[in-house]
Amino acid sequence: MNVRVLVALGIVAASLVAPGTFAQPAAKPPAPPTPYWPDGRVNLGPVPGGKGHWNTGPGNLSENPVKMNGAFLASPADVDKVAPFQPWARALFLYRQETQAKDDPHARCKGPAGPRQFTTPYGLEIVDQPELKRLLILSAGASHAWRVIHMDGRPHPAGEDVNPTYFGHSVGHWEKDTLVIDTVGFNERFWMAGRPAGMVHTDQLHLIERISRPDFNALRYEATIDDPGAYSRPWTAQAFNIPWTPVESEEFFCTDNNRYGEHHGGANP
Amino acid sequence: MKGSWVGSWGPSQHHAADVLIVLNWNGKSITGMLNPGTDNMPIKNATLNPAGWVLCFEADGKDRSGSPLTYIVEGKIENLGLSERSIVGTWKNQKESGPFRIRRQ
Numbered sequence: 001m002n003v004r005v006l007v008a009l010g011i012v013a014a015s016l017v018a019p020g021t022f023a024q025p026a027a028k029p030p031a032p033p034t035p036y037w038p039d040g041r042v043n044l045g046p047v048p049g050g051k052g053h054w055n056t057g058p059g060n061l062s063e064n065p066v067k068m069n070g071a072f073l074a075s076p077a078d079v080d081k082v083a084p085f086q087p088w089a090r091a092l093f094l095y096r097q098e099t100q101a102k103d104d105p106h107a108r109c110k111g112p113a114g115p116r117q118f119t120t121p122y123g124l125e126i127v128d129q130p131e132l133k134r135l136l137i138l139s140a141g142a143s144h145a146w147r148v149i150h151m152d153g154r155p156h157p158a159g160e161d162v163n164p165t166y167f168g169h170s171v172g173h174w175e176k177d178t179l180v181i182d183t184v185g186f187n188e189r190f191w192m193a194g195r196p197a198g199m200v201h202t203d204q205l206h207l208i209e210r211i212s213r214p215d216f217n218a219l220r221y222e223a224t225i226d227d228p229g230a231y232s233r234p235w236t237a238q239a240f241n242i243p244w245t246p247v248e249s250e251e252f253f254c255t256d257n258n259r260y261g262e263h264h265g266g267a268n269p
Numbered sequence: 270m271k272g273s274w275v276g277s278w279g280p281s282q283h284h285a286a287d288v289l290i291v292l293n294w295n296g297k298s299i300t301g302m303l304n305p306g307t308d309n310m311p312i313k314n315a316t317l318n319p320a321g322w323v324l325c326f327e328a329d330g331k332d333r334s335g336s337p338l339t340y341i342v343e344g345k346i347e348n349l350g351l352s353e354r355s356i357v358g359t360w361k362n363q364k365e366s367g368p369f370r371i372r373r374q
Contacts, residue, residue, distance in 0.1 A: 086296070091319030095349055103350025188271070189352045203271060204296060228296035229271075 032216035034177070037128070042177045042213050044126040044135075053140065053249040054219050055123040059240035061115050061193035061223065071197040072097055082196060083237075089200040089230040096191070096198025104197060105190050109254035111166030112142040114183075114192035114207055115223040118242060122252045126211075135172060135179070140249035149181055156184050164203050166190055181209040202229030210239075217244040270294045270317060270324070276371030278342075278360050290371055303328050303340075310340070322346040324356055338362040344369055 035043040046052045060068060064081040067074040079085070079094060096103070106112060112120040122141030129135065133152035139145050149172040156162075156169050164187040172181040186205045193199035206226040214220055222239035225231060271294045279285030290312070292301040299315035308330075315326035328340045344358025353373050360369040 088317060088319045091322075092349065099350060103348075105352065202294065202296075229294055230296075 030215075031218070034213045034215055037130075039130070041128070041130070041174065042179070044128065044179065044211070044213055044219065050246075051248050052244055052246040053123045053125045054118075054242045055245040056119060056121045056141075056242070059115075059119040059221065059242065060195045061119075061199055061237045062196065063235045063237060065238065066196075068195065071101060071195045073196060083199070083225070083235055084232045085200070086230055086232055092200050093196075093198050096200075097196065101191075101197035106142060106194065107258075109143050109258065110190050111145050112139050112194075113147075113166040113168070113186065113190045114201065114205070115209070115221075115237070116191070116193050117147065117167075118221045119194045123242075123245065123249055125249060138249075141252050142254050144251075144253055149179075156182075164188075168205075168207070175210075177212055179209075179211040181207075181211065183207045183209070200230045201225070201227050204229040214241075218242070219244070270299055273374045274356065274371040275374060276355075276369070278367060278369045280365060280367045285367070288369075288371060299324075299326070301326075303330075322349055324358075330362075332364065338364065342369055344371075 035047050037043050060066070062082045063084070066078045066081045073079065073082070076094060076097065079090060082093070085093060101107070106116065106120075117124060117137060117139055120139055120141045122139075124140060125138045127136040127138060130151075133150070135149040135151060137147045137149065139147075145167070147167040147170060149170045151172050153173075154171060156171060162169070162185045164185055166187060166189065168183040168185040170181050170183040172179055174180070184206050186201065186203055186207070188201065188203055191198055192201050192205070204227050208224040208226070210222040212220045219242040220239055221242060222236065224234060224236045226234040270292045272292060274290045274292060276288055277285035278288050288304060290301055290303050291305055292299060292312075299312075299317060301312045301315070303310040303312060310328040310330045312326040312328045315324070317324050323343065323345050325341070325343045327342070330338050330340060332338050340360055340362045342358065342360045344356040347355045347357050355370065355372045357370045358368075360367060
């Protein structure tokens with residue numbers, strides 16, 4: 001077979017293929033729809049018989065879009081895009097950024113509390129317990145901790161009954177297909193975001209989280225921060241999606257062979 | 270700032286008295302109490318300058334004869350990134366002065 005024949009065969013073969021076949025990748029199939037429980041509530045976990053968890057997403061706790069370099073602002077001049085900091089909180093946030101989060105309590109295996117629970121590596125699961133009128137949010141990463149969301153209409157404790165903790169006291173309710181969680185009673189022993197690192201809060205923090213599942217593969221998370229101790233006004237961070245990962249979450253304990261302190265100039269846990 | 274801070278103050282590091290300070294922050298001002306109990310002294314005129322992280326406050330007390338004294342404390346926050354941070358500086362009144370060091374619990 002000579003060269004002319006080969007070329008002719010190539011031209012014939014190419015003419016039999018639809019234009020653009022090689023230029024366009026296969027279209028990504030649409031995500032399955034949002035799953036619901038028989039009573040009409042959104043299922044925020046795996047379907048019965050299935051498995052999976054919500055893995056770490058690219059969430060950034062910032063009021064406005066800001067260019068990031070990992071957990072740090074690409075430019076410190078963007079600090080005022082992040083949140084309406086009070087002067088002291090702004091200075092402390094910048095100090096934590098400048099020092100590359102070397103003092104991050106999270107890296108010493110403290111609880112991944114506040115919005116940070118939704119960006120912590122190894123992800124989380126949301127377990128619905130309607131018979132107990134509560135939800136559990138299980139963190140696979142960090143300190144392998146869990147958080148209880150009371151769905152029975154109880155109020156927050158007040159006055160001397162408030163015992164400040166990492167996760168605080170959470171009550172929740174449904175607004176159509178959105179889970180709204182209202183939390184108070186935080187302590188000040190954690191940093192409430194992994195990105196940007198070093199976000200500041202006080203024990204006056206009142207956190208409102210809105211969680212929904214727009215389709216099977218996405219958990220949408222939005223946080224409103226009301227902390228008159230650290231910010232000049234309440235603010236809402238840009239919502240972000242957390243991807244569904246159809247495998248069991250891993251067992252992970254932060255305290256296993258933790259070397260963060262050695263690498264960042266501080267103590268190991 | 271909020272929380273209980275314990276440490277010492279005195280004419281020298283080797284002759285210092287224990288001190289407990291409870292500080293509060295409501296989002297606008299720092300308030301608190303020196304040595305809560307029978308000899309407590311409310312702090313006043315407290316300021317925190319984030320540029321340098323210097324805390325200043327005053328407290329009105331009395332000496333052993335009952336004469337009024339005004340304590341003036343100025344210290345810099347150390348280990349800022351830690352919850353168990355410290356304030357290290359000096360104190361003075363009309364009669365004495367010395368080092369001051371407290372650590373957040």
